[in-house]
Amino acid sequence: MTDAFATVWRPGDGTQWVHWGMTEDDFKAKDSTYFPQGLRITSLIIKDGTFAAVWHPGNGTQWVHWNMTEDDFKAKDSTYFPQGLRITSLIIKDGTFAAVWHPGNGTQWVHWNMTEDDFKAKDSTYFPQGLRITSLIIKDGTFAAVWHPGNGTQWVHWNMTGDDFAARDRTYFAQGLRLSVLTTDNGRLAAVWRPGNGTQWCSWRRHVVDFKTEDGAYFQQGLRIACLDLEEAPVGAYRYPWKGGVTHTVGQGNNNPAGSHNGSQSWAFDFGLPEGTEIRAAREGTVEWLQENLTATYNPNQPTTPTNTPFPDGSLQNWGNAVRLRHAGGFTSWYFHIQANGVLVNVGDQVARGQAIALSGNTGRSSAPHLHFQVQADSTDWGQSVAHTFGAGCEQPASGASVTSDNAT
Template structure:
């Protein structure tokens, strides 16, 4: 009943068959699987015959069936293991091959070679080197690969510091510290730079619109707590005759240099006719605004610019000025001579320095231009209401107007009509912001509806003729910006336009002789100076003193 274990050709494989007979080395795993399966099946049949042959009852039959099932599952697991075992290392090898870095060496004269790092060298021996020292293809590929690797691994050069220059303007209400920090300067650097500047120029004197040139040096290696930019210099020009420069030293401190500009002195000569107003027509002739305003002030003691100026009247002015190295006028000086012909009557004035060191303007006879009081204490105004009875624009009924109203834009400066002492400076009903001045000979002047008082104006302070005491406004009972101007003589209000003012100082003796010499010298200089035009004024040739 037992299987004797004789050879069987049941599965088509002799016991003595070799792996080579089964298909050669190429199919060795398959042959091993078949032999294992053959042995397992033989064992299964033998055990089945033994169990089934000796079955005496139902219980033994069931036990035999269970044992056969268990053996079947074991046989299936053994078969699968035998089938998979030969390929257990294939996945690892494939993954290793895919992840191995590969270098492609390009040879202009040969095919592309692919070199895999970590791969085993071929078993065949490399051909012997020729006698010549020419590199082989593999060596060439190695050189190319090494060169490519060197280029990829080259370090990046660190960034170099760069110089950055910028120009900023001071805004109204801004400080120099704000300007520097907003431009990117470190606050500590800005503080030390300003401290170094103060002995030469106070930053508090900087005005709105003034430009400041800044230079920075980038700091590419800055640490977390270090500034990205270093403030290296500050340059500004407080006025046209000097410049300030603050530079950063190697030790990180700041030092200031002051440069004085050499300006050439010269003269300018202009004349023209009045068609609309002295201010507009003088501008058309190329005269700078400060000179025009000074002319108005000079003649305001003798001429009423609101009522007495007519088309066809003429003007002339001769003044000194400063020129830069390119011959461009950069600063206006003082008027040496000015004339105004009104309705055929000439008014001529020359500038002269008296023995006490004061400057003033005098006519051809040595009489000072100044009168006791100015006729019009505000520039560029027109008379909007005269002295006398009128219908009040707000109250609506006829009322005596005790002064003269000069209409002018809000903020126009108001001048003291003469030397005196401030009696009132404050709010007065109807007049709004109000100033009253006491003068000699029991004269008083009053100024109403001001928008604001000039700095330092308060009761008890002494003022000089022509000094700004306030600004045109519309405070109190007023329908628009204007100056209400009054003159009181011994407490009585009089018409400001009808008061005859006494003249000022009159030169005599040596003073008069010195004045006449100055007048002749000015006449010679005027003859040598060509008339300027608006186009040519910037290219005039400066004259030496």
């Protein structure tokens, strides 16, 4: 099954390397390369015999061990603790342990095989002692955690749906709290919030295509991966922009050298929507921009005549009537060639995924009724599309494919 990525990005700087699907030898080779470059492991995941890790700038000693028995792990930690090393990543699965130790100081407590009540009792004991959770693992109802010195507020929640998690994060963000731990268990989310500041973006159940796009955009914004976990069953970041259960044809897919989807438009899609078809929001967001009363069409496949005249290069008339939605994380989705006066929303409207926002048409530079759809990471550039996937199948359909929406019905 394809891995899904659960990720938190926070302000940071310098180099970042992220690799996944590594064999044990691949992982050793990467770490041996990065260590002398002054990079250290900040997240480690071992799943089904493959390794995923994030490296950021750091210094000092680093020890990494895996496939440890409980006694092996205890012995290693007992050796490293008096050397001034503390656990920064912990993995427990099927009775084996993996961990990363870095320089640190002060008290450290590590417990595993805890029930929910055991975990609550431990945290209630350690919190007034000035200890906070730095690693948390929940698997099939059992808890493991690491506590280190810290201060200020701490909130810990588990068994959350995506909506539960998003609501809590909005509340805590406004209170000056940021995610310090994010992990998954059987499709549910668990997280720890502690005092922090600055920008924070997070996503979960992301396909590798969407994860790469998000990480590339956030890196340019000065953000780095603060938490990474792998889960099951990725879901596309966007849904097809029409009614669920309805099938339409892809007129043009990605990277079409014979068409217009190349260069900055490489990741755009044209869908053959008959005129007047409801266009639905591919993702929840805010209406940021629109144009709605254009009537002219230029068909580039027909001779130029007084009634079929090209628009100036760079003119927004080429898009015809259009809507732009802004989404979390600085991403926008664009819907072009809407019919005259066919926009159904206003600038500033908050729209849900699946909400009708316009009626398809044939305005602007267009040879037939269709919807041009693309996602961008920076709406100040009116053409630069980015890669993304659609729906529960995480699809990137090719030209000529018939695709069925799983958006709202």
